[in-house]
Amino acid sequence: NNPFHYRNKAQFPVGRDKNGNVVIGFYAGRSHDIIDTESCAIGAPVNDKIVAIVRSFIENNHISTYDEETGRGLVRHILIRVGFTTTDYIGDIKYQISPLSFYQVNPVQTNVLYNKALEYADLSGDETVWDMYCGIGTISLFLAQKAKKVYGVEIVPQAIDDARHNAEINGITNAEFFVGKAEEVVPDIYKKGGDGSHADVVVVDPPRKGCDQVLLDTLV
Numbered sequence: 640n641n642p643f644h645y646r647n648k649a650q651f652p653v654g655r656d657k658n659g660n661v662v663i664g665f666y667a668g669r670s671h672d673i674i675d676t677e678s679c680a681i682g683a684p685v686n687d688k689i690v691a692i693v694r695s696f697i698e699n700n701h702i703s704t705y706d707e708e709t710g711r712g713l714v715r716h717i718l719i720r721v722g723f724t725t726t727d728y729i730g731d732i733k734y735q736i737s738p739l740s741f742y743q744v745n746p747v748q749t750n751v752l753y754n755k756a757l758e759y760a761d762l763s764g765d766e767t768v769w770d771m772y773c774g775i776g777t778i779s780l781f782l783a784q785k786a787k788k789v790y791g792v793e794i795v796p797q798a799i800d801d802a803r804h805n806a807e808i809n810g811i812t813n814a815e816f817f818v819g820k821a822e823e824v825v826p827d828i829y830k831k832g833g834d835g836s837h838a839d840v841v842v843v844d845p846p847r848k849g850c851d852q853v854l855l856d857t858l859v
Contacts, residue, residue, distance in 0.1 A: 642681075647727070648744045649682040651690060651717045653697070653704045661697050661704060663690055663717065671707055683721040693717055729753060732780050734805050740798040741774045753781045756842065762786050766839035771821045771854065776802030778842050779814050789814045790835045792821045822851035829857050 653663050654673045664676030678687045697704065697714060705715035720736070727734045727742070729750050736742045743749040756778060760768070762785035770779040773791030775798050783789040783806075791814065793799050799818045806814045815835070817824045829836050841858055843850055 644680070644682065644684055645747060646682045646744045647721050647723060647742070647746055649679065649686050649719050651676070651719075653714045653717060654706070655704050661694055663694055683719075683723070685721060686719050689719055690717060729777060730781065732777075732784075732805075732809055734775055734777065734780075735801060735808065736775055737797045737801050740795060740801050743777065749777070753778060757781060757785065760785075760840045760842075762840065767835065767837060768840045768842065769825070769835070769838045770842045770844075771825070771850070772844060773802060773816065774798050776805050776814065776816065778844065779816070780805055780809060780811055782840075782842070783811045783814045786840070787813065788835075790817065790838075791815070792817045792819060792824045794818070794820055820851075822854040822857075825854055826857045 651663050652666060652671075652673050653661070656662050656675070662673045662675040664674045665679075666672065667674050677691070696702070702714060703712040705712035720738070720742075722736075723746060727736065727746060729746060730753070734742070760766075760782060762768070762782065764785060764787060766786045766788075768779075768782050768786045768789045770776075770782065770789060770791040773779045773793045774795075776791055779789045779791040779802065791799075791802055793802065793816070796818050799816050802814075802816045806812070806816075843858070
């Protein structure tokens with residue numbers, strides 16, 4: 640219901656204009672020309688303050704900024720992630736997120752979306768669920784509240800560390816996580832048979848580019 644200041648992540652390219660002044664903001668359409676931006680209405684309000692502090696630090700200390708033509712320069716981007724509830728929550732599940740792990744940028748709408756996924760999954764408590772490309776376990780742990788067992792797979796090791804830690808801090812014991820490519824891990828488990836080789840519900844996010852054909856064939 641509030642279309643502003645909802646994003647928990649923002650990335651600002653840093654450079655210089657023709658006169659050598661520091662520019663921090665966003666790329667112009669279909670180019671890498673940086674439009675200097677002092678305020679962004681969809682990011683957390685604190686971002687504007689942080690960017691201003693970094694801007695003056697770069698200027699006052701004569702720190703070099705990245706030049707795409709030469710490939711040189713020290714500061715290329717400012718990346719800010721904000722936890723709106725200190726460590727973040729989606730519904731009743733608490734998540735800790737390390738810097739390299741993916742996390743949805745709009746936590747309020749993520750809660751709406753995941754509740755819809757939970758509704759469609761129609762879990763009764765007896766199901767085995769697989770979560771493809773599970774990241775820090777956001778959907779996995781949400782579904783684990785209602786399923787018998789949830790398996791998640793993700794290629795980024797830091798994200799799987801987060802997922803296991805997040806299961807622990809929420810007292811969730813029926814979720815298991817695998818590091819690796821979904822298109823390798825899942826067919827392998829399917830071929831071996833046994834635990835996890837049959838799923839009642841599969842969550843695929845993304846369902847499009849990035850979702851491997853081998854994985855789709857195995858799911859079918």
